[in-house]
Amino acid sequence: MSAAPLEVRHALGSYPVYVEPGLVGRLGALAARHLPGRRLALITDTGVAPRFREWRSGAADALELAAELVVPAGEGSKTRATWARLSDALLERGFGRDSAVIAVGGGMVGDLAGFVAATYLRGIPYLQVPTTLLAMLDASVGGKTAVDTPHGKNLIGAFHPPVAVAADPRALLTLPDREFRSGLAEAVKHGLVASREYFAWLAGSADAILARDEATLAELVRESVRIKAAVVAEDEREAGRRAILNAGHTVGHALEHASRYGLAHGEAVALGLVAECRLAEALGLAREGVAREVARLLERFGLPTRLPAPLPREEVLAAMAHDKKRRAAGLRLALPTGLGAMAPGEGWTVAASEADLVRALDSLG
Ligand SMILES: NC(=O)c1ccc[n+]([C@@H]2O[C@H](COP(=O)([O-])OP(=O)(O)OC[C@H]3O[C@@H](n4cnc5c(N)ncnc54)[C@H](O)[C@@H]3O)[C@@H](O)[C@H]2O)c1
Numbered sequence: 001m002s003a004a005p006l007e008v009r010h011a012l013g014s015y016p017v018y019v020e021p022g023l024v025g026r027l028g029a030l031a032a033r034h035l036p037g038r039r040l041a042l043i044t045d046t047g048v049a050p051r052f053r054e055w056r057s058g059a060a061d062a063l064e065l066a067a068e069l070v071v072p073a074g075e076g077s078k079t080r081a082t083w084a085r086l087s088d089a090l091l092e093r094g095f096g097r098d099s100a101v102i103a104v105g106g107g108m109v110g111d112l113a114g115f116v117a118a119t120y121l122r123g124i125p126y127l128q129v130p131t132t133l134l135a136m137l138d139a140s141v142g143g144k145t146a147v148d149t150p151h152g153k154n155l156i157g158a159f160h161p162p163v164a165v166a167a168d169p170r171a172l173l174t175l176p177d178r179e180f181r182s183g184l185a186e187a188v189k190h191g192l193v194a195s196r197e198y199f200a201w202l203a204g205s206a207d208a209i210l211a212r213d214e215a216t217l218a219e220l221v222r223e224s225v226r227i228k229a230a231v232v233a234e235d236e237r238e239a240g241r242r243a244i245l246n247a248g249h250t251v252g253h254a255l256e257h258a259s260r261y262g263l264a265h266g267e268a269v270a271l272g273l274v275a276e277c278r279l280a281e282a283l284g285l286a287r288e289g290v291a292r293e294v295a296r297l298l299e300r301f302g303l304p305t306r307l308p309a310p311l312p313r314e315e316v317l318a319a320m321a322h323d324k325k326r327r328a329a330g331l332r333l334a335l336p337t338g339l340g341a342m343a344p345g346e347g348w349t350v351a352a353s354e355a356d357l358v359r360a361l362d363s364l365g
């Protein structure tokens with residue numbers, strides 16, 4: 001199978017996103033096409049490195065790597081300290097302006113290695129090979145790279161789109177169940193914010209998705225990438241439309257924070273989607289039943305729609321007020337009007353009172 005790649009547009013041009021089972025075995029050809037003649041540095045993490053070797057064993061082509069840099073798996077590696085170590089490793093090995101990075105891993109590696117590429121000698125190209133569902137359908141679109149700081153996540157970074165993205169759904173076979181389900185929350189979000197058809201397809205394909213059928217996963221990743229890329233592109237013409245991608249995340253980020261990251265990102269987003277849909281119903285924006293349909297699909301994917309343990313309400317509300325997308329005029333959220341449609345509001349966000357928010361949060365049990 002060799003489907004035409006999707007094109008993701010950005011301010012300075014566009015890049016292709018290839019989504020094909022077995023693609024990791026053909027990375028040599030992709031690197032030759034998109035990074036011809038360059039010295040290549042692989043950046044990956046300890047969770048992916050051994051698997052990458054397996055995926056590449058019996059590969060159809062050669063991939064010549066001048067350096068293999070492996071960082072410890074986990075968000076704890078997404079720091080300026082690791083960025084400095086990686087950059088120094090490239091300098092020590094004499095990598096010049098004719099070099100390039102291949103980032104193989106989840107969103108952590110993508111953001112970190114992308115930021116190394118963005119800043120190394122004022123910027124060298126990189127090829128992104130996402131290996132988690134989240135990285136394939138979310139982090140590989142938009143060109144954002146970053147590291148975390150003690151003041152917050154993703155606060156130091158740059159826009160630096162990859163030259164291409166190569167997503168191999170076969171790589172998802174080894175992904176731990178919780179990581180896999182976490183990524184599905186973003187797919188549900190994509191259906192909710194932009195496509196009733198996609199939402200229905202997700203519901204109808206749930207068995208094949210959960211069985212990780214590679215052709216079904218390829219279709220899922222393609223559709224999610226198409227939706228996110230379209231929203232990001234429309235943002236340039238329709239100021240602020242990108243805010244709809246924040247659906248489920250205003251409440252979700254606050255829950256993630258208040259749970260001290262005991263909730264995985266996707267689990268918190270699932271809860272956030274349910275609470276925000278209920279809020280949209282209470283405000284009369286969405287018809288009754290939207291929250292129920294969203295909750296049903298999330299549950300089908302094994303995601304939580306009720307809090308596993310109560311969280312202090314004050315802390316959740318305080319965390320929400322710190323959401324960087326918050327407007328000065330009070331709390332504003334991107335809210336749905338129905339499956340596949342978001343309220344235009346003002347800049348695609350709608351104001352909600354604290355009392356309304358409290359009711360929506362309390363509904364999570
Ligand atoms: N740039 C963006 O637009 C954007 C968007 C969303 C999220 N992010 C970032 O993405 C990060 C989270 O990414 P993530 O959820 O992919 O987590 P992650 O990159 O930390 O990966 C999760 C774990 O899965 C392991 N893993 C990766 N691929 C595997 C595979 N195929 N098989 C088995 N194990 C595998 C990793 O080693 C790691 O232990 C956060 O830092 C977040 O800020 C960025």
Ligand SMILES: [Zn+2]
Nearest residue numbers: 186249265269
């Ligand atoms: Zn998210």
